[in-house]
Amino acid sequence: MDVIEVDGLRKRYADTEALAGLDLAVPAGTVCAVLGPNGAGKTTLVRVLTTLTRPDAGTARVAGHDVRREPGRVRARIGLVGQATAVDEVLGGRENLVLFGRLHHLAPARARARAEELLVRFDLTGAADRPVGTYSGGMRRRLDLAAALILDPPVLFLDEPTTGLDPRARATVHEAVRALAGAGTTVLLTTQYLEEADRLADTVAIVDHGRVVATGAPHRLRADLGADRVEVVCDQATDLARVADTLRGAVAGPPRVDAEALRVSVPATDRVATLTRVLAALTDAGLCAADVTLRRPTLDEVFLHLTATGRTEVAA
Amino acid sequence: MSAIPASGRHTALADAATLTGRALRHWARQPAPVVVTLLFPVLLVLMFGYLLGGAMVVPGGGDYREFLLPGMFAMAMLFGVETTYTAVATDAARGVTDRFRSLPIARSAVVAGRAGADGLHAVAALTVMVGCALAVGWQWHLGVGRALAGAGLLLLLRLAMIVAGIHLALLLRAPEAVAALQILVWPLGFASNAFVAPQTMPGWLAAVAEWNPLSATVAACRELFGNPGWGGDGWPAEHAVALAVAWPLLLIAVSGPLAVRRWRRLDR
Secondary structure, eight states: OEEEEEEEEEEEETTEEEEEEEEEEEETTOEEEEEOOTTSSHHHHHHHHTTSSOOSEEEEEETTEETTTOHHHHHTTEEEEOSSOOSOSSSBHHHHHHHHHHHTTOOHHHHHHHHHHHHHHTTOGGGTTSBGGGSOHHHHHHHHHHHHTTTOOSEEEEESTTTTOOHHHHHHHHHHHHHHHHTTOEEEEEESOHHHHHHHOSEEEEEETTEEEEEEOHHHHHHHTTOOEEEEEESSGGGHHHHHHHHHHHSSSOOEEETTTTEEEEEOTTTHHHHHHHHHHHHHTTOOEEEEEEEOOOHHHHHHHHHTTTSOOOOO | OOOOOOOSOOOHHHHHHHHHHHHHHHHHHSHHHHHHHHHHHHHHHHIIIIIIGGGOOOTTOOOHHHHHHHHHHHHHHHHHHHHHHHHHHHHHHHTHHHHHHTSSSOTHHHHHHHHHHHHHHHHHHHHHHHHHHHHTTOOOOSOHHHHHHHHHHHHHHHHHHHHHHHHHHHHHOOGGGHHHHHHHHHHHHHTTTTTSOGGGSOHHHHHHHHHOHHHHHHHHHHHHHTOTTOOOSSHHHHTHHHHHHHHHHHHHHHHHHHHHHHHHHTTO
């Protein structure tokens, strides 16, 4: 069963179309990463699904309820961690959690007990009584997440939960998301990081200009996208053409030349085997490279690939 | 995964009370700003009552401090718009309002909770001011009933300030813009009968001051408290109490629906 069902969602702001007929389905108990650059429509999608923004057209159902017709029922079944940390800066962590517990209609004693549980779970007991204004970015995020989990909602929305966090805080958020997914929560998160989507998600939906341009399991998507690349960095610009010629003979895919970065890359269809062939070809040709790496496509490349479909690749 | 059952039936009122409690906790946690808002009008009383008061003559006779205090009560209510504005704009700007809107609570509770807290703030502000007033020799002369009626008119003015403050905050959503409000309350305060009688001003300015909504509340309070300086031959002065009811109600009637519209537009 799909816990999140989005069909033809549209939303227009002044002169930009934030959502341009977006479709998406997230099965129960899975993690879906909505991946896209700034302005792709990710935040608008989360706002519509959490009943904060009304769509112009299309339908969206969350946990079986239409976000426009039954917003109250949707709200009772979701947790939201927005892009801005939306916790009370003046109150302490414990006071915040008790406040949100009360607003979820827990009795006072139950709200206090639940706050304690969540403080322990998110390692915030030491700072529980300090004003949140004094928390680090990672601590705020954790509190924010805890506040969204007061009632163990079956569906959780996280809008760029790790943007601006240091690697350690990011790892903590990842752990929490994995634990929730393990317990059966359906999670929709937005991110600008391909790696994050890769690590956390069962399915990735790549969004651009308010539309899903590709969707699927991370590894399948990666395969569709021409997979990883072997990259050769040259010492000087004059080597670029020779390196490209050499690689064209050695591996299957066409080489791509980035003259500015002194880089030639080819698809790593057979991964390490491709890398070995590239090294052998360079050695045979007596060419010297500054650096040779096997690496995953960046988000930029994914977008270039998806938006440049049909265009010819820039080959040397 | 077990959902924790919500206990009992909850109404918008209970949610509003929870949010009023949140505002009170803010004040307990950070007392300095709220203490400043409570004491600033006291400073005005001391400055105008003692530093400038010696040079003031009340048309028709009477003690200047007795004349001044109803004006300062009204100013204290007027300043309240800054408290309301700052609280609502800060929540809107920081995403806290959105989080509240994503919860299964009545959306009216967010606004009602704010109004409840600011209502309590108004009562506290008025209590402090009356204490200050009694200490500097002000009195009500026409009985407790009329005095309470005057207090009611002051709180009505504050209610209008709550509604206007919420509307402006949802419109601008910029907490720092409170600086503009802090400046704009002064011309509104000075171009009224709060500090000096309009009769002492140039004709055009006197007309502005007489019709100033703040003047209606001040004149009505002077009348109900039996303090000097009320009355006069102008229509607004003769109908002060009626105007002190009508002006705030008009402001609420205009600002209220606009605030509701702004609140609804948050989901655009």
